[in-house]
Amino acid sequence: MAHRTRQLPEHTEESDAPDPSRAADGEAPPDLRIRLVPKRHTGRAFAAALVGLALAAAAWSVVTNPRFQWDVVGQWLTARTIMEGLLLTLWLTALSMAAGVAIGIVLAVMSSSKNRLLSGAAAAYVWFFRGTPLLVQLLFWFNMSAVYPRIVVGLPFGGPELAAFNANHVITPMTAAFLGLALHESAYMAEIVRAGILSVPQGQIRAASALGMTRLQTMRKIVLPQAMRVIVPPTGNQTISMLKTTSLVSVLAIPDLLYSAQIVYSRNFQTIPLLIVATVLYLVTVSVLTLVQSWIERKFSPDGARERRPRTGARTTALDRRLP
Amino acid sequence: MTPEVLVRAEQVHKSYQRNEVLKGVDLEVRRGEVMCLIGPSGSGKSTFLRCINLLEQIQHGRLWVDGELLGYRQRGDTLHELSEKEQSRQRADIGMVFQDFNLFSHYTALENVIAAPMIVRGESRAAAVERATALLERVGLGDKLHAYPRRLSGGQQQRVAIARALAMRPKVMLFDEPTSALDPELVGEVLDVIGDLADEGLTMIIVTHEIGFARRVADSLAFMDAGVVVESGRPADVIDAPQHPRTQAFLSKVL
Numbered sequence: 399m400a401h402r403t404r405q406l407p408e409h410t411e412e413s414d415a416p417d418p419s420r421a422a423d424g425e426a427p428p429d430l431r432i433r434l435v436p437k438r439h440t441g442r443a444f445a446a447a448l449v450g451l452a453l454a455a456a457a458w459s460v461v462t463n464p465r466f467q468w469d470v471v472g473q474w475l476t477a478r479t480i481m482e483g484l485l486l487t488l489w490l491t492a493l494s495m496a497a498g499v500a501i502g503i504v505l506a507v508m509s510s511s512k513n514r515l516l517s518g519a520a521a522a523y524v525w526f527f528r529g530t531p532l533l534v535q536l537l538f539w540f541n542m543s544a545v546y547p548r549i550v551v552g553l554p555f556g557g558p559e560l561a562a563f564n565a566n567h568v569i570t571p572m573t574a575a576f577l578g579l580a581l582h583e584s585a586y587m588a589e590i591v592r593a594g595i596l597s598v599p600q601g602q603i604r605a606a607s608a609l610g611m612t613r614l615q616t617m618r619k620i621v622l623p624q625a626m627r628v629i630v631p632p633t634g635n636q637t638i639s640m641l642k643t644t645s646l647v648s649v650l651a652i653p654d655l656l657y658s659a660q661i662v663y664s665r666n667f668q669t670i671p672l673l674i675v676a677t678v679l680y681l682v683t684v685s686v687l688t689l690v691q692s693w694i695e696r697k698f699s700p701d702g703a704r705e706r707r708p709r710t711g712a713r714t715t716a717l718d719r720r721l722p
Numbered sequence: 723m724t725p726e727v728l729v730r731a732e733q734v735h736k737s738y739q740r741n742e743v744l745k746g747v748d749l750e751v752r753r754g755e756v757m758c759l760i761g762p763s764g765s766g767k768s769t770f771l772r773c774i775n776l777l778e779q780i781q782h783g784r785l786w787v788d789g790e791l792l793g794y795r796q797r798g799d800t801l802h803e804l805s806e807k808e809q810s811r812q813r814a815d816i817g818m819v820f821q822d823f824n825l826f827s828h829y830t831a832l833e834n835v836i837a838a839p840m841i842v843r844g845e846s847r848a849a850a851v852e853r854a855t856a857l858l859e860r861v862g863l864g865d866k867l868h869a870y871p872r873r874l875s876g877g878q879q880q881r882v883a884i885a886r887a888l889a890m891r892p893k894v895m896l897f898d899e900p901t902s903a904l905d906p907e908l909v910g911e912v913l914d915v916i917g918d919l920a921d922e923g924l925t926m927i928i929v930t931h932e933i934g935f936a937r938r939v940a941d942s943l944a945f946m947d948a949g950v951v952v953e954s955g956r957p958a959d960v961i962d963a964p965q966h967p968r969t970q971a972f973l974s975k976v977l
């Protein structure tokens with residue numbers, strides 16, 4: 399063994415080809431090149447041909463079928479009411495996700511509490527909002543004024559009232575939609591955040607605690623930033639899913655992307671072209687969101703992409719964000 | 723004049739459910755003293771250190787650091803549990819170094835060291851960075867300030883962990899088998915750092931299996947078995963002439 403390791407460097411120095419299996423002086427090296435005739439994948443080629451054919455047939459029928467009315471699609475794709483609908487969809491998505499994430503974090507922290515009432519309440523919340531269809535929840539919020547005609551700010555159990563509102567005025571269709579989407583989402587986010595918190599090793603919490611950090615400081619500075627690695631990817635998926643889910647609010651007559659399209663085709667009866675318009679716009683938005691998602695995911699995997707970047711300048715800003 | 727007692731444990735009992743792990747630990751560590759704690763696996767050494775750092779709650783007995791009762795406030799003959807904030811303040815004065823380092827993995831070496839001074843003590847960033855840099859240089863890591871823990875060897879990680887604990891200017895440092903998770907060739911660099919701290923007069927309690935290190939560095943040695951301190955004294959006395967049969971049995975196995 400020692401003999402060989404001593405010889406190896408000399409050997410590579412004198413020869414051009416870094417081929418350690420080269421034979422001793424005088425003999426020609428064996429020819430190890432591969433002249434390849436790849437084996438045939440007959441089944442695979444056949445399947446590909448079938449799928450290709452099916453795709454071509456479908457594309458041909460879509461393009462040539464006059465009932466798709468591509469000219470109408472093109473005409474409405476960038477129409478003002480449709481664009482306003484798309485904007486409302488985006489706005490509702492962002493708002494509901496933001497609230498869903500915020501409430502989800504609170505619920506996740508509650509559920510990790512040692513107090514049974516706190517953790518139990520969080521569990522019950524998640525159970526309720528995940529266990530009922532979103533459509534039902536939306537309708538419930540929409541009809542809230544039937545249960546609570548007046549919304550009162552004041553002390554409970556018949557205490558003094560500070561302010562009172564007519565529920566019909568407060569719970570507009572938009573509020574109902576926001577409440578329904580956000581509360582439903584928060585139940586899912588609670589589980590995602592909880593999994594993230596649990597993914598942080600116990601030793602990190604012990605070390606922070608030993609240094610004198612309070613539980614809240616430990617949670618904010620040590621646990622949550624590390625939990626992000628686990629939280630971010632499914633949150634991206636939730637956002638994309640939320641964008642599509644917002645179409646449910648069309649039942650509350652909110653002019654989102656889908657309902658705007660419906661309004662138009664209820665007047666001009668161009669049902670299919672307008673559904674195509676909505677489909678195309680949903681697809682485009684989801685695709686953009688997917689790109690954003692993969693960019694954010696790369697940013698949040700600290701031992702991967704982020705650490706290989708040049709350190710100095712960027713490092714300080716990253717730290718300033720996390721430390722007081 | 724004998725130096726004052728800095729850490730005092732009196733009849734400390736600790737159970738997990740029905741399993742009594744500490745069965746009346748008595749111990750005194752004077753200011754500037756280095757005490758090594760040895761004993762067989764499961765004897766409760768780690769548990770005892772965690773109790774001193776309030777990471778565990780004791781069921782009986784008293785612990786004092788620098789004359790201050792840990793975890794409680796005594797009013798008459800009743801004890802009132804300290805608030806979370808007060809307990810955190812007590813913990814901040816007690817440094818702890820763990821067997822498995824536990825560096826914050828989302829922070830660089832420097833960020834690990836400045837985190838607690840900034841978050842807990844409210845130090846300015848500039849002051850914290852200056853001190854952290856000096857500490858990291860002192861443990862021989864002046865060139866690794868911006869490395870993430872994952873990029874550091876075990877010995878380097880443990881030295882960052884020591885610097886991180888020192889940054890809080892602790893009254894006493896607790897080490898729980900600081901070299902047990904290290905490859906043999908990395909043990910020396912960590913023990914050297916701890917030895918330097920001993921020379922500087924830092925009060926330390928070190929749980930270790932390195933009997934040779936204990937003999938060199940410790941001012942006193944305590945042997946723990948089955949939840950009690952069986953024997954303690956000057957390292958040479960305990961190691962070379964153990965009085966208690968259980969100490970004799972343990973040392974004959976590890977030496």
Ligand SMILES: Nc1ncnc2c1ncn2[C@@H]1O[C@H](COP(=O)(O)OP(=O)(O)OP(=O)(O)O)[C@@H](O)[C@H]1O
Binds near residue numbers: 738762769770
């Ligand atoms: N969190 C816990 N819950 C229940 N039992 C525990 C817990 N931590 C420790 N124990 C028990 O307490 C006893 C003492 O453990 P401890 O870790 O203090 O021993 P040790 O002296 O440090 O041993 P070692 O040399 O192996 O580190 C063991 O029997 C262990 O099973």
Ligand SMILES: [Mg+2]
Binds near residue numbers: 898
């Ligand atoms: Mg231990």
